[in-house]
Amino acid sequence: DLTLVWFRDDLRVSDHAALTAARADGRVIAVWIREVRDDEGLGPRPMGGASRWWAHESLAVLHQELSDLGIPLLFAAGEAAVIIPQLAGSLGVGALRWSRRYAPASRALDSQIKTVLSDQGFVVHSHGGSLLVEPWTAAPQGGDHYKVFTPFWKAVSGREVGDALPTPQPQSPLDPALVESARACTAVTDLDGLGLLDGTGTGSGEFAAARGPRWWQDTIASHWSPGTRAAAAQLEDLAAGIDGYSTTRDVPSDAQSTSRPSPRLRYGELSPRQLLHAARTTTSVTPDDRAAWIRQLYWREFSWHLTYHYPDIDYAPIRSEFRNFPYEDDADALARWRSGTTGYPLVDAGMAQLWETGWMHNRVRMVTASFLTKNLLQHWWCGEQWFWDTLVDADEANNPVSWQWVAGSGADAAPYFRVFNPERQRERFDPDDAYIDDWLPYAPEAAPAPIVGLADSRQAALSAYDHMKNVS
């Protein structure tokens, strides 16, 4: 029996329940679709530039990994609701399998496709694997979801997650004529045909204006090795990222102060279960470091829990009174924030690290986000969208949830009056200027004049907050 496995955000071959089950049933053919949203807005959010680069590279490795198992990987571009049924019909598969996704617009699409396929007589199975906690399985007494992290964490962190699944056995080759006819059906013959790299070198934007155009992937590529093989090496060496985590995770200059699996999780090169097991079984870290790290892994779970329960999380504030927040609309302020020319070194260094590497340390993400939304009073959407375009780990849960958290409109947000002071943050977390030295995009003596005063802008933010409370 032939099964079609539809890969999406799960670009791996081990601990892949859909692939394992499909191989247990017989032989497999796989597909990955560069999806566009349909007229109703269903489907995944269109990928940003850095994400497209990562996906392209990661798919090249997956293609090879699957090919080593005798499994052809097809590529397609367009609306999944059209492509998947067509492909299933033309291949004459017995069943379809995929890993579940949890962003509301993707979930809705998947369930629509499932209904269509089932009506056409196909057997469709969706599998877990991208999360440790299925969002609908955790609820407090008297409610259907958690709004605060700690109770969520207490409720779910002790749950069994089961063993990670091994890579399935290779299969005997499929009939080449069948594979060719499927390729003809998708009309995209190879990975390059997806055009994921087209347009990722914008050559525009404020950074390009300030520092000359270039292709994002040229710089990002020197910092990362996408794909399951490099991911497996990272998993082996996870202890290095966990070691010292409880004390140094806020130090942005230290490349190993955090463990950096975020893009692996985003594309599913590693499953959270593989990471959890690796963290639990490594003997070379202290219990405190291990516990602190695992807790953070569950923050990702919590973001998905919220995203599942708040379908509009990427634009609607969870705390609805924030609809009345008097954000300003200042294109110049936004441009200076994006280009790292605010005159505040920690903010500017962070924005440069993001541009150069497609990643920014969490502490600096918080500082830059606070600066944009509070000191500059720009809407968190603007920052969220810039991060969406530039982060290699940009995901539909962690990004909006974290932005809402910093902006104060999130479920479990920090109290509004806690406005990060970028100068004090710099003294605390980068006292020797090691991070600034690495990333500041201008010579210190050529620093731009600060875009706003910190005391005044903090006061303005608090007044804006008071205004919002008064009108709400």
Ligand code: FAD
């Ligand atoms: P580590 O510190 O080594 O942690 C291991 C893993 O735990 C991470 O890979 C991540 O999956 C999870 N994790 C750690 N901290 C957090 C956190 N605060 N919230 C949620 N999960 C966490 N993370 C993304 O994966 N994608 C995003 O698009 C994203 N956008 C963000 C935007 C803002 C404004 C802020 C403040 C944070 C954002 N984060 C995002 C969360 C966090 O910054 C990153 O997950 C983390 O920096 C990734 O680095 P790491 O893999 O070395 O993390």
